[in-house]
Amino acid sequence: MATKIDNDIHVTLEDQKKINLFARKNGRLNELRADVEEAKKRLQNIEDASDDLELLDDEETIGYKIGEVFIDHSLTHTQELLEQDKKNVEEEITGLKESIADVESLLKNLKVQLYAKFGDNINLEE
């Protein structure tokens, strides 16, 4: 984030706090977005695995990774485990998306306030 403030406009502590909050939440937003991308990738992996399992015979045993070890499971049990994983990741993504929406609206609000006061003298980058 770049800030350039002309001296003609008086910067109050209040303004400084808003600028700080903006910078902080902006960093948080980038983090959250990265987290969502990462979670989406995990979800994709789980879905790919589920799709591939569909092609297998019911009698096959599948090595499902618990910790660092692949433990043999029946096909149906593996599918159940994957389903559970999928649910967890989906919940995680929903939570992250909610946080993103919250931070975004906060940033938008701060932007309006800061631009109203400083106009072109401040540059709030994402």
Added chain:
Amino acid sequence: MTAEVSKHLGIPEAVFVTDVDSFMKEMGTTDAESLLRKLEENYQKYKMMEITLLQKKKRLQHQIPELKSTLDIVKHLHEKKTGTEKSNFLLSAALYAKAEIPPTEEVFLWLGANVMLSYSTSEALDLLSQNNKSATKNLTSIKSDLEYLRDQITTTEVTMARLYNWNVKKRRTTAS
């Protein structure tokens, strides 16, 4: 700069300058450049602390999934009371060997420094959950320290920009 010791690892708070003119008077100097250098110095210090904290954060973010995965397998062993478990385990990087795991009540945890201790599965679960909890707690506190540091960095950035502009303006007035 007054150093106010805060709860955030004693990182000094960046002082907000309300009015540059009176701030300069207070500092008893008209030399904005030396003050700028001082601020720059503080700024670099903050940046150094940020790098250290970011490294700590990265280490924890790596450690937590590891703990979770150990916790998962111990939980699995703890719950499995009957029947042999057929498994493929990691023998070496990208090499897996087949193993049958009979029900067990005992696991060995690597404590570091070439020490391994045997634990009952329930004790191991307790210990790992405890470690996991404290790692998560540390991560949260590091995140909050980083946010605090971010604030000090931003404040210093803004102060430097304002002081710089103030100086430019002053020189322009003196020149004309």
